[in-house]
Amino acid sequence: MSSSSLQSLSPLDLDRLLTADERAVRDAVRDLAAKELLPNVEEWYEAGRIPRELAQEFGRLGLLGMHLNGYGCAGMSAVDYGVACLELEAVDSGLRSFVSVQGSLAMTAIHRFGSEEQREHWLPRMATGEVVGCFGLTEPDHGSDPAGMRTRARRDGDDWVLNGAKMWITNGSIADVAVVWAATEDRVRGFLVPAGTPGFTTREMKRKLSLRASITSELLLEEVRLPADAVLPGVTGLRGPLSCLNEARYGILWGAIGSARTCFETAVGYAGSRVQFGRPIAGFQLTQRKLADMYLELTKGALLALQIGRLKDAGDLTPQLVSAGKLNNVRAALTIAREARTILGANGVTLEYPVMRHAANLESVLTYEGTSEIHTLVLGEAITGIPAYR
Template sequence: MDVLRLDDQLTDEERMVRDTVRAFVAEKITPHVGDWFEAGTFPSRELGPELGKLGVLGMHLQGYGCAGMSAVAYGVACRELEAADSGLRSFVSVQGSLAMAAIYKYGSEEQKQEWLPRMAAGEAIGCFGLTEPDRGSDPGDMLTRAHRDGSDWVLNGAKMWITNGSIADVAVVWAKTDEGIRGFVVPAGTPGFTASDIHKKISLRASITSELVLDDVRLPADAVLPDVTGLKGPLGCLSEARYGILWGVVGAGRSCYEAAVEYAKTREQFGKPIGSFQLTQEKLAWMEIALGQAGLTALHIGRLKDEGKVTPQQVSFGKMANVRAALDTARQARTILGANGITLEYPVIRHMNNLESVLTYEGTQEIHTLVLGQAITGIPAYR
C-alpha cells in the first residue's frame, strides 16, 4: 500500500534490517502487545536480551558490542518496532538513544566499558532522568541539585515520567551543580535512590513509566560524565531520541492505515464494502498521502544524518510533522472502523492513545514550533 514505494530507496542492508525487525515483531510482540497494553505491563527483562540479540539496542553506536549501523537503518528499525507499539520503540529509544548515547558521547572510557556492552546485549537496562515533576519543557530550570562533599558527589531531587525507571540497572541523571548542569551515572541500588511506577495511564500502557527520587544519593567522583557541562549534554541526547521518533511514528501510522484498509475492504454496509464509498476512499487517500510525506521526511533526515549534515531544527521539523501525520492517520482510521475501532482487537485505539503521549514527550509540539519559529525568524520566543 506504499504508493510512493519509498522502501525501494533503501539499501540492501537497510532492507535486511527492516525484514529482520519486522519478523521479530510479528513473532514476539504483535500477538501479545494488546494484552500487555490492557494489563499495563511490559516484559522488559524477558525482551531485553532478545532485543540485544536482534542488535537494535544502541545499534547506531560504534564499538562496545553495538552494531554500528547507519542512521537510516536505525530509523527503519524504529519504524518496524513502533508499528507494533510505541512502548516497544520507547524502550529501545531510551536504552540506546538516551542512556547509552549519554555514556557513549560524554562518559569516561571506564564508564563505557562498564555499561555499554551489557546494555547493548540487553543484560543491563538504562533510563534517563531529565524531566521533573514541575519542570518539563524548561529543563534548564531543574530543581535537582548535586554538590561536592570531599571527593564525592551528593544528589537530591526528583525526576518524573521516566521510561524504564523502576526496572533500570543504571540511571543517567542530570542535576545542577556550581559549575553548571552535569550528568551522573547512578547504579540502581545506590542508597537514597528509589524508583516507583506511575499507574492509571491510558496511554503507553505497554511501557514502564516511573518517578525517580534522589535523597542524599552519594556517588564517587568518577560517577559524573566528564565530557559535557550544560544543557547541550541532555539536549544532544534528546535530539538522538527525537530522530528515532520521527521514524517510529510512521510505523504506528502505517499499522492504523493497514487495519483501516483491510477493514474497509471487508466490512459491508448498504450491500457493499465500505471501501467502495467515495468518502471512505477520500479518508484512505489522505492517510496514504500523510504517511508518504512522513516517510519522505524521515528518509531525507536520515540521509542527512548519515552524511553528518543534520541539524536539531531538521529533527524538530520531522518530529513535529510526523507525529501529527501519524496521529491524524490514527484518528481517521478509528472513524473507518467505527465501534470496532475502540477495541483492542484492532491496533488503532492503542496506537491513537500512545501517539497522544508521543505528541508531547521528547519536546511538545509547542516547543518544536518555537524551534522552527526561531530558525525561520532568528528570534527566540521561549520566554
C-alpha cells in the same frame, strides 16, 4: 496501484529507496515483531506492563545502541536505526520507546560523554540487554524548560551528593543504571546512579491511559552519595542532555510512521470487508477521501524521515530539521490514527484492532521529547531568527 501494494507499504515504492542492507534490517525486525511482539502486545498493553526479558531479545538482534560504534554496539547507519524504529512502533510505541531510551538516551550519554572506564563498564552489557538504563531529565515541575531543574548535586569531599526527583522516566523501575542530570554550583552535570544506591528509589507510575506497554516511573533521590567517578566527564551544561534528546527525537520521527502505517493498513483492510448498504464501505466516496488523505500524509512522512536519515548519515543534519520531522510526522500519524478509528466505527475503540491503542500512544508521543509547541517554536526561530520561548 493495487491496494495490496499499499498495504505492504511502500507508498510510491519507497522500498526502492532503501539499500539491500536497510531492507535486511527491516525484515529482521519485522520477523521479530511477527514471532515475539505482535502475538503478545495487546496483553502487555491491557496489563500495563512489558517483560524485562525483551531487553535481551532486542540485544540479540543488535537493536540496543545500534547506531553507536564499539563497546559491543552494532555501529549501523542512521537509516538502519530509523527503519528499525519504524518497524517496532508499527507494533507499539512503547516498544520503540524502550529501544530509544536504552540506546539514544542512556547509552548515547555514556558513549558520548562518559569516561573510557564508564563506557567499558556499562555499554557492552547494555548492548546485549543484560543491563537496562534510563535517562532522568524531566522533573515534576520542569518539562519543556529543563533549565529550571531543581535536582541538585553538591560536592562533599571527593563525593557528590544528589537530591531531587525526576518524572515520566521510561524504564525507570526496571533500570540497572540511571543517567541523572542535576544542577551543580556551576553548571548541569550528568551522573551515573546504579540501582540500589542508598537514597535512590523509584516509583512506577500507574493508571496511564497511553503507552501502557511501557514502564514509566518517578526517580527519587534523597542524599544519594556517589563517588567522583560517577559523573560524566565529557560535558557540562544542558548541551549534553539536549543532544541526547535530539537522538531520541530522530527515532521518533521514524517510529511515528510505523504507527501510522499500521492504522492505515487496518483501515484499508476493514473498509474492504465491512459491508453497509449492500457494499463494502471502501466503495463510498467519503471513505475513499479519508483513505486518500491518509495515504498522502503517510507517504510524505516516510519521505521526510528517509531524507532526514540520509542527512544524518552524511553528517549534515541539524536539530531544527529533527524538530521538523518530529513535529510533522507525529502530528500526521495522530491524524491518521484518528481518521482510521472513524472508518472502524465502534470496533475502532476495542483492543481487537490496533487503531485506538496507537492513537492513545501517539498522544504521549506528541508530548514527549519536546512538545509540538516547543518544536513549533524551534522552527519559528529557525525561520525568523527570533526566539519566542519566553
